[in-house]
Amino acid sequence: METNELSDHITEAGEHHHGEHGVSDVTFRKRVGLVISLLAVVLAITATGGSNAMKTAINANIERSDAWNFYQARNIRETATKLSRDQLELMQAGASDATRAAIAARLEDYKTAIQHYESDPVSDGKAELKIKAEAAEARRDLAQSRGESFEIAEALLQIAIVLASTCILTASRQLLLVSALFAACGVVLSANGFAPFFELPFGH
Secondary structure (H helix, E strand, O other): OOHHHHHHHHHHHHHOOOOOOOHHHHHHHHHHHHHHHHHHHHHHHHHHHHHHHHHHHHHHHHHHHHHHHHHHHHHHHHHHHHHHHHHHHHHHHOOOHHHHHHHHHHHHHHHHHHHHHHOOOOOOOHHHHHHHHHHHHHHHHHHHHHHHHHHHHHHHHHHHHHHHHHHHHHOOHHHHHHHHHHHHHHHHHHHHHHOOOOOOOOOO
16 A cells, blocks of 8 residues: 555545544544554555565575576586596506606696685685575575565555544544554564564465
């Protein structure tokens, strides 16, 4: 529900039955209007949080995908190097002394390359890429969980605003309590989106 739609809804509600009830109903409606305004602010903040969580999830998933792709590329190169090493080791047995020395030097190069593929803090070996990929996965999962909290919170807050707007027409205190219940749940879930302190029993 957009902010301008909320404003129109409140205005239309205030125009109906104005002056038909006592002063207490007028005061009640004014207070409900204030509550609706506050809920609209919370809804806008929640929507912003949900949008940011979605962007974070998308970016983290891209980082995860890139890290695993690089990991796979390193793994393919390492496998190819190991195969070349194994072939040279087989050739070394029946080679001359001079050839053996050349093969030994080449095998040492292969050994160093394999070590770099496994772990290299400078150019990111498999170990470093795995850590990066897993960290990105954790950020993605957290952002998705936050996004789910924001999404449900938005729905609850919108329902609360609609019910509270109806209270302006009906001056119903009971309906306002129902609206307050939806609003409270929405605020809790919105807060959980910004600073997760519990996990939803359902989701991704």
